[in-house]
Amino acid sequence: MTLGGNVAVVFGGSRGVGRACAALLAERGADVAVVCRSNLREAEVTAQAVRAAGRRAHVVQCDIADDAQVAAAYREVREALGPFRLLVSSAGVTTAFTPVRELSPAQWRAYVAVDLTGTFHILHHGAPYLEAAGGGCVVVVSSIASQMVPARNAHGAAAKAGVDALVRVFAKEEARRGIRANVVGIGLTETEMGARAVESWHPDTLKRVVAGIPLGRIATPEDVARSVVFLLGDEASYITGKVLQVDGGQFIGG
Numbered sequence: 001m002t003l004g005g006n007v008a009v010v011f012g013g014s015r016g017v018g019r020a021c022a023a024l025l026a027e028r029g030a031d032v033a034v035v036c037r038s039n040l041r042e043a044e045v046t047a048q049a050v051r052a053a054g055r056r057a058h059v060v061q062c063d064i065a066d067d068a069q070v071a072a073a074y075r076e077v078r079e080a081l082g083p084f085r086l087l088v089s090s091a092g093v094t095t096a097f098t099p100v101r102e103l104s105p106a107q108w109r110a111y112v113a114v115d116l117t118g119t120f121h122i123l124h125h126g127a128p129y130l131e132a133a134g135g136g137c138v139v140v141v142s143s144i145a146s147q148m149v150p151a152r153n154a155h156g157a158a159a160k161a162g163v164d165a166l167v168r169v170f171a172k173e174e175a176r177r178g179i180r181a182n183v184v185g186i187g188l189t190e191t192e193m194g195a196r197a198v199e200s201w202h203p204d205t206l207k208r209v210v211a212g213i214p215l216g217r218i219a220t221p222e223d224v225a226r227s228v229v230f231l232l233g234d235e236a237s238y239i240t241g242k243v244l245q246v247d248g249g250q251f252i253g254g
């Protein structure tokens with residue numbers, strides 16, 4: 001998919017990885033709809049970065065856990081920016097690392113409602129728009145937790161494993177309509193969410209995590225954005241249904 005001249009919808013675009021994706025997409029010539037849950041001020045900061053790159057930006061507020069809000073957000077973007085062919089989901093919430101026996105059912109439901117069911121809403125309501133535009137590309141930001149299954153993060157591991165499977169099934173179903181869909185699985189990344197996760201760990205855990213990363217550092221949002229934009233663009237024209245772990249080498253093994 002050529003990025004220049006196309007319109008991208010970035011869920012979770014107000015902060016962190018989503019903001020970096022929006023900024024890089026604009027740099028590569030795309031107009032961007034910046035979707036946030038509630039943080040309009042931060043979403044406007046992202047929109048300004050898009051405009052500074054010479055592209056159009058539109059800020060939309062929606063809770064992806066609510067399917068009617070996702071449907072309304074797409075209608076608003078179509079009205080404001082025209083047909084769109086690029087979708088990124090980087091929206092997600094934090095729940096402190098907690099063992100299964102201590103995680104409340106309400107905490108579990110709240111996490112899954114956003115990270116897994118919210119992703120379903122994005123794909124379900126987005127697919128007809130991509131088809132109507134003549135095809136499109138989707139990248140969903142997930143987590144290496146789906147493969148690593150870290151203790152005290154059953155909610156993250158299970159929801160993101162669901163996201164990975166959901167996107168792969170979607171890719172299989174939509175390929176014949178000219179729609180590609182892939183996942184970028186990330187580890188600890190320098191965002192507000194990353195900082196909150198670290199706060200809920202034992203003080204030594206961060207050192208242990210960094211020591212286990214062959215590239216020797218945690219990811220920046222820009223590291224992740226470059227991979228997302230690669231998968232959206234023409235260089236990835238024959239790649240669909242893949243989970244690309246952008247993890248500094250944590251899955252090399254050995």
Ligand SMILES: NC(=O)c1ccc[n+]([C@@H]2O[C@H](COP(=O)([O-])OP(=O)(O)OC[C@H]3O[C@@H](n4cnc5c(N)ncnc54)[C@H](OP(=O)(O)O)[C@@H]3O)[C@@H](O)[C@H]2O)c1
Pocket residue numbers: 011012013014015016017018035036037038039040042062063064065090091092093114118141142143144186187188189190191192193194195197
């Ligand atoms: N950072 C890490 O260490 C890490 C590690 C593994 C996986 N991930 C995954 O990577 C993705 C991006 O994370 P991040 O670190 O960039 O997070 P972040 O900095 O906390 O940003 C989260 C984004 O999601 C939006 N959001 C949250 N709940 C939403 C909802 N119900 N409806 C719509 N939007 C919602 C937020 O909007 P508002 O600004 O309006 O709240 C914000 O734009 C997430 O899927 C996360 O699970 C992150």
